[in-house]
Amino acid sequence: MTQAIQAQQRGILLSEAALHQVKSLRDRQGTDFCLRVGVRQGGCSGMSYMMDFEDTSKITPQDEVFDYDGFKIVSDRKSLLYLYGLMLDYSDAMIGGGFQFTNPNANQTCGCGKSFGV
Numbered sequence: 001m002t003q004a005i006q007a008q009q010r011g012i013l014l015s016e017a018a019l020h021q022v023k024s025l026r027d028r029q030g031t032d033f034c035l036r037v038g039v040r041q042g043g044c045s046g047m048s049y050m051m052d053f054e055d056t057s058k059i060t061p062q063d064e065v066f067d068y069d070g071f072k073i074v075s076d077r078k079s080l081l082y083l084y085g086l087m088l089d090y091s092d093a094m095i096g097g098g099f100q101f102t103n104p105n106a107n108q109t110c111g112c113g114k115s116f117g118v
Contacts, residue, residue, distance in 0.1 A: 011066055011085075014068055014087075014088050017091065018089050022071065025053070031053075032056060033055060035054075036052055049101050051088075063076055064077060087102040088101060
């Protein structure tokens, strides 16, 4: 796992590799999006991670916002109950590459790495 970038708050941690990747993906969209990270019911272990780009105008007062050098990661407070301390990393490895979630709140995870249980 690569080293996490320092942030003012520690709700969701982001590695340098993950930050580089999400900024690259955002730049291809041509819009100044933020990254919304959350959870939803489902997946192999009961809950699954979700993340998608979203226009910054959709950030609400009920959201927590984490700023990484001008790039915003947003999570609703209910999801943050399950995600607090999450480390989002990225690997470009041929096998097992992509975004990886390391969640200190999960007591079980699926082999795919995209779902968890608490």
